[in-house]
Amino acid sequence: EDQVTQSPEALRLQEGESSSLNCSYTVSGLRGLFWYRQDPGKGPEFLFTLYSAGEEKEKERLKATLTKKESFLHITAPKPEDSATYLCAVQVTGSYIPTFGRGTSLIVHP
């Protein structure tokens, strides 16, 4: 059975305190790994897609990386507006549907 596990469940940071969120997966064949951001009361918003081990993508203070077993979302010098829940999802080769992790709730204090 395909599994996606995100850690930690919740993370509190001070503004400017860099950290990383983890998404580990056990799937039979990875087609793609997706990161989304979800603000309270809203739908998830797409951030990145990673397809192969070693790939990295950046957007402002966020950088996503991928290995054969896990992905990291690195947040550099976060600001309070980065507070949100970050979701990871994996798409398996030959499947029409992604499997989502349960998310990491990030709070950045000013």
Added chain:
Amino acid sequence: NAGVTQTPKFQVLKTGQSMTLQCAQDMNHNSMYWYRQDPGMGLRLIYYSASEGTTDKGEVPNGYNVSRLNKREFSLRLESAAPSQTSVYFCASTILTGDEQFFGPGTRLTVL
């Protein structure tokens, strides 16, 4: 472009009542999805439509039906609502299955 729109935004039902959640996208996407999101459970797929004219069950289809009305619209119906169906429902679409998904704002449903 409005992206993915959902109606209604909020709904309260009594046990046994029926209702239809509406979803539409204006991005010319081929695939559409219905999820439910519950605290501590993450997003769980209810049904999806890989292309116009097809629908398939996801992880938690019991108690729901769907209709892919045309390429733009994908509705979710609760025939006889139960308290266990209290949740936030999200519709999503993708250009093709396997691509990044675009989500609607959600429908918050309470079943009493």
